[in-house]
Amino acid sequence: MDTPSLETPRRALEFRDERGGFSLTLKRNCSISPASLGCVFAALAVAALGIGAGFAAAGAWLVLPFAGLEALLLGAAFVAHARHAADYERIELRSGGLTVEVADGESARRRVLDPRRLRVCLESGRVLLRGRQEELEVGRNLDAEARVRLAGELQRRLRI
Numbered sequence: 757m758d759t760p761s762l763e764t765p766r767r768a769l770e771f772r773d774e775r776g777g778f779s780l781t782l783k784r785n786c787s788i789s790p791a792s793l794g795c796v797f798a799a800l801a802v803a804a805l806g807i808g809a810g811f812a813a814a815g816a817w818l819v820l821p822f823a824g825l826e827a828l829l830l831g832a833a834f835v836a837h838a839r840h841a842a843d844y845e846r847i848e849l850r851s852g853g854l855t856v857e858v859a860d861g862e863s864a865r866r867r868v869l870d871p872r873r874l875r876v877c878l879e880s881g882r883v884l885l886r887g888r889q890e891e892l893e894v895g896r897n898l899d900a901e902a903r904v905r906l907a908g909e910l911q912r913r914l915r916i
Contacts, residue, residue, distance in 0.1 A: 763823065769797075769902075777849035778848070778913055779849075780846070782844060783843070783844045784840070784844075784897045784908075790841070791837060800827075800830055800877055801827040803832070805824065805827055807826065808820040808821075809823075811846075817868075839861050839862065841858070844897075845858050845861050845897065847910070849871060852868065853868045853871060854868070854871040855868050855869075855895060856892055867890075869887055873888055874886065876907050878907040882895075883907045883910070894906070895907075
């Protein structure tokens, strides 16, 4: 009889091979949809305001403003989470060079690097792509083990 394993499964790096190059998209592990997140927020806000209203009806009226503040701060936390839920990094190697596109919040940056003059470095758990005059960090949404695998795989693919 097999016993269930408590180990977390390894997140696969899904390189898509394309005509002499590759493409890799790294996204955050977002386990809840925006609609579900809105429902959770609404339920928590209604519960906090309902408890505050109950205390206010019983004569402890000062609880209600704090319940409103709690709902407001909870909403701010959910908005901050939602702004970064769709963050991603796309790394593509094509004949024109290595393109790294990073979407962080509402901003998106795209850099084209020369793969022949590029080194892949793993320093303090960070994967760095270093060129002559530039340095770019990739794999920010990965755990430490996946970053090590990413660095090795990028180094191998950039040298072929």
